[in-house]
Structures are given as structure tokens and as C-alpha cells.
Amino acid sequence: MTDVTLAILAGGEGRRMGRPKAELRVGGKPILAYLLDRFQWPGPTLLVTAPGRERPPGAERFTREVTDPTSGEGPLRGALTALEAADTEILVVTTCDMPLIEAH
Numbered sequence: 001m002t003d004v005t006l007a008i009l010a011g012g013e014g015r016r017m018g019r020p021k022a023e024l025r026v027g028g029k030p031i032l033a034y035l036l037d038r039f040q041w042p043g044p045t046l047l048v049t050a051p052g053r054e055r056p057p058g059a060e061r062f063t064r065e066v067t068d069p070t071s072g073e074g075p076l077r078g079a080l081t082a083l084e085a086a087d088t089e090i091l092v093v094t095t096c097d098m099p100l101i102e103a104h
Contacts, residue, residue: 002043007082009075010096011050021097022056031096032058048078
């Protein structure tokens with residue numbers, strides 16, 4: 001798995017949640033740190049954010065952070081940004097608002 005990049009999309013506004021999704025906390029931890037602990041990913045990690053929402057809590061734990069060129073275009077834009085930025089041929093994409101996902 002060291003030749004597979006894990007990309008987490010974290011650019012959502014979270015209007016219904018009252019704050020940007022990447023600012024959520026799970027068990028007292030920033031959601032991004034929680035997800036990386038949960039995945040225990042052995043390869044490179046890529047954080048995809050939106051303009052104005054760069055460097056959310058936990059971002060320092062990722063190999064790299066990239067920002068969508070424009071905001072408000074949804075998760076497909078984030079997936080395209082991840083594909084364009086990945087340094088590996090294989091990419092796994094998930095979102096930050098699905099904290100109960102497990103790696104198998």
C-alpha cells in the first residue's frame with residue numbers, strides 16, 4: 001500500500017453542521033487526525049481543501065495538502081484535484097465527514 005495515495009476531501013462548508021467539515025472533532029480530536037489514526041495508512045496521504053479553508057486542524061499530519069482551484073464545485077472537483085495532484089498511480093478517495101469508515 002505504500003504505492004497508493006489516500007486522499008481525504010475536506011473542503012466542504014458544512015452549512016448544515018454550522019462549521020466547515022474539516023473543523024469537526026471526534027472524541028476530542030480534530031476529525032482529520034482521527035481519520036488518519038483510524039486508517040493507519042502506510043503510504044502517502046493527500047488532504048484536499050477549498051479556497052479559504054486551507055490548513056484545517058490536523059492538516060500537518062498529511063504528506064501534502066492541495067487546494068481546489070475554485071470553491072463551491074463539490075466533491076467531484078475535489079476528486080479531480082486529488083487525481084491531478086497524486087504522485088502514485090493508484091488513489092483512494094474518501095471524505096472527512098465519514099469518520100466511521102475503516103481500512104481493510
